[in-house]
Amino acid sequence: MGSNTEFLKRMSLNQITTEQLNLEEAVQACTKAEVPWISLWRHKIEEIGLKQSKKLVKDAGLQVSSLCRGGMFPAATKTLRKKSLDENRRAVEEAAELGTDVLVLVCGSSSEHDIEACRGWVNEGIEELVPFAASHGVKLGIEPLHPMYAADRSVVVTLGEAMSLAEKYAPDQVGVVVDVFHVWWDSELYQQIERAEGRILGFHVSDWNVPITDTFKARKLMGDGVIDIPRIRAAVEKAGYQGPIEVEIMNEDLWNMAGDEVLATIKDRFVHYV
Template structure:
């Protein structure tokens, strides 16, 4: 092998230690298949989704990641707090309390909170319900050793998925709590558009629990399933990563892609592309 090729391989291996596969990127795979895929491709961390864990069983999921020596970068998700009735809101709080227990069992870095939205209650009331829902779970998370990661989502989701839409807004909601209790998950798909994103990332120093990457395709093929592989769209993932790194985050970087075309590809082909694009573009 030539000298230049050897240097390239060393650079790839040096950087891949930050890479984490968010399980959503290989939606068709079970926990077992995703774990095995990470091992085949040298990916050291994985972000797990609760519906996949429930399919496999929590105990089996814990065993699989432990035996593989994988680090669990996140568990997704809790939250979805707004709802028109008190009973529904309480059910969502109780579900998130269960998610905290699952996160503790998996020794995940944080529980991702997609806080929810509801057209039935309106934006102002929905945000108040999120504050109330967060307040109801923080003590259990603290006792369980679980960090709660608020994920601000792109404003196009404010009506049905998430009423936290900027980093500053999420930081304001996290501010009543200690930096190691409530922080942020920053996803480039959701934050890249903001003209103040770099200043907001700087402000988030000490509360960044996770960093996710993908790309924004032009045109966007679907509001939910329209994310692209890094390099196929317009997001400058490397600049955003640099800002996050300078703000003190040195943990795993998850590749999280919701895209039916990618889900329909062979999973090993997806992971090969993930590794190549991550090391060259992130």
């Protein structure tokens, strides 16, 4: 019980897990459940403004594990790519303002363009964003997404690819985010986690199970799937990551629950299956 209490100090509510709540409700639910960390999503911040968001989080004594998200670099025209970069700069500023040093990057894709072209735009986008982020003390956390998102959400689909992008920069500027849902299938997973030593900026948990009927809302609660989460956590910790662990589950059932019930459920799963 003591060790559970200790372990729960690392739990962070990734706000998308409670998509049904606004930020105020999510903060209240965390406070009530004694969850000390939260990962904020920008569309939730936008609803009430940055200032009010910051106040809510600060007043509740919550720590912000990361801001979701920057990225989405690929776009058809130079004008659109510049627009995306401006949006990323705003995300950096928000992260800094909210007191987190990690901006998660979901790098983007385009179903209208070749994957090679998209990879090039991602590369360029990160290159342009790094100095700005660094000057704000914000690290870019490249999150490789599962390959089933390669046409719509991210052309960066393995930890190896994310590391190859990150290694072009200093470890305090660009790192990677390891989400078990996205990487569990990869036969190179453990060697890439080793390679990522000193660059892991976040660790996200959920679970994978079949059938997948909606790619975005496909995630299951930890324990309801095939992923060996404790093994991946051990590897991530061996690679030096001891920070907050975000519970990030896009799942219709969770979105239909009361917030307090969601928090109770994920806390229970967290201590038993993470």
